Amino acid sequence: MSFFQRLKKSVSQTTESVTQKFKSGLSKTSTSLVGAMDTVFRRSKIDEDLYEELEEILIAADVGVNATMEIVERLRTEVKERKVKEPEALKPLLSEILLEILKGEEEEDIGMNTVDDDLSIILFVGVNGVGKTTTIGKLAHYYKEQGKKVVLAAGDTFRAGAIEQLEVWGDRVGVDVIRHQAGSDPAAVIFDGIQAARARGADILICDTAGRLQNKVNLMEELKKVHRVIGREVPGAPHETLLVLDATTGQNAMKQAQIFNEATRVTGIVLTKMDGTAKGGIALAIRRELGVPVKWVGLGEKMDDLQPFDSEQFIHALFVEEVEKEA
Template sequence: MSFFKRLKESVASKTESVTQKFMSGLSKTSSSLVGAMNDLFTGRNKIDEELYEELEEILISADVGVKTTMDLVERLREEVKERKVKDPSELQPLLSEMIGEMLTREEQANQLTMNQEGLTVILFVGVNGVGKTTTIGKLAHHFKQEGKKVVLAAGDTFRAGAIEQLETWGRRVGVDVIKHQAGADPAAVIYDGIQAAKSRKADILLCDTAGRLQNKVNLMEELKKIHRVVQREVPGAPHEVLLVLDATTGQNALIQARQFGEAVNVSGIVLTKLDGTAKGGIVVSISHELQLPVKFVGLGEKADDLQEFDSEQFLHAMFKDAIEQEEVEA
């Protein structure tokens, strides 16, 4: 059974509404990246160096990243040689399978770590403008839909409007928001958030933090202090430190990930605005180069458009045209 056929059968057993969200959210990337790859593979009658060079350009232009692209193409060369592949049309399923292996290497890591014996504390980090506060609101909605009791802590006391924005999401979703005045000590806000979450017997505390990177020393010290407070009040916490990145910024997102990785022990990525870019290859780049699991992806503006990352749904949505073409030819 071909890789594309196995992929379609696997996705067929999953929730149809989620499949549609991935298809819609990744339509720009699929059209741009896979469309260009399809033109390349079907427009050639032999596999040569020129084909590999053009493939590199296509992948890099889709923000798959230079290192990831080179690794993929080098491995493709090896597979072509080993399997004695002659027809360029056979390269697309081969390449998609390799991308799938990069994304599914640690499938379990894509799932959130939850505290089974009490309060789960999740910290959110990321520069301003990436959709961090919105992500917290959407994730609060996600957990509420699962029947969990959620509290939010407005730990970004640095940015004007951050507290009010989180309060707006709190009202919209129907969860309590713990806050101090602007300019207050973020660690004190998180401390109060933990106490409030405990007293209200909440399941999950979602903590916003300041998004500045201009002075990494201040950011690092602030995050270290928050860590100490959280660890002291909830042993084993924070259970997740999620870095929120904007997919539309492409390789800048990768740079931000490295910078935050130097400041705090990031456990996973939330990639927002994936529906707004044709360069969804950044998902592959992040997963491969940073060895960090993508936990959630933003596929639209609605509260339920923040979806748990599913590598099979991602690949199915990316290569939908190629999958359909294979069925026609069969």
């Protein structure tokens, strides 16, 4: 059984609607990245020019220089070991390498896509404009659909309209929002959120935080303070610290990830607006550079278009034509 046949068999165990969301959401990346690769794989022979062109394509897709170098070097090794002669045969080899990078230590990265603790706390971080509040609302919807009782804490007290925006999402989803006045101490809001979540028998508390402060307080120090308050009130919490990144910003998103990861011990990445970019290779770059897994992806505007990240679905969606051709 070929790689693409095995991939299709694995993905077929997931619901058809989820598979379709990945296909649709990653269509721009697939057309750009895999479409460009097709010209490489139609070459007459495997030579240095082929590898150099492949490097250029991967870098242009925001895979990143280091990840690209690793991918191409591993591809060279596989070609030698398997004695591959035809360029077309590189496609499944490349797909396997990309999948291995995305998976990483996946068995340790499952995190909180399912929640079992008495009160699980998810802390959201990220700069303004990446879709953080919208993502919180969609995640609350996801967990509510699983039968979980969710409470939101409006810890972004500095951005104009942030509290009201979260309340709109709370009303839309049907979950409580704990808030203070604009400009209040974010840590105090989160503290009250924890008390309220406990009192209301909630399963999950999702905490919003500021992406930028309008005073001289250092943002990262403020986030560390929030982190300390959560850990003091609920030992071992936050159970998940999710960094929201806008996939359309490419390598700028990588820089944000490095800064936030140093300050808040990020446990997972949420990539929003994946449907709006042809450079979805940023998922590979983040996995390779930071060792932090992508746990959620925004694949559209609808409430249920936030999906748990699935590396096999990701590769399946990129190479969908090859998968269907071999089915």
